Amino acid sequence: MGEDASLDEFLNSESSEQSGAADADASTTTYAWSDGAATCGTCGEAVERRWQQAGDLVCVECKDWDRA
Numbered sequence: 001m002g003e004d005a006s007l008d009e010f011l012n013s014e015s016s017e018q019s020g021a022a023d024a025d026a027s028t029t030t031y032a033w034s035d036g037a038a039t040c041g042t043c044g045e046a047v048e049r050r051w052q053q054a055g056d057l058v059c060v061e062c063k064d065w066d067r068a
């Protein structure tokens with residue numbers, strides 16, 4: 001059970017916030033979340049969720065899903 005004990009220590013040393021970020025690592029490359037409103041790089045709309053597109057972070061309305 002030594003491995004379990006060390007895993008528990010490892011998990012306890014990590015904040016839940018960091019663990020969540022690690023779990024979502026695959027999606028953070030194309031998806032950005034901000035706690036407050038952030039501005040869309042295309043239309044300037046204040047939104048909470050934006051996606052990367054052509055080097056900008058854009059809102060769901062401006063994201064070209066067909067080209068993703």
Ligand SMILES: [Zn+2]
Nearest residue numbers: 040043059062
């Ligand atoms: Zn937009």
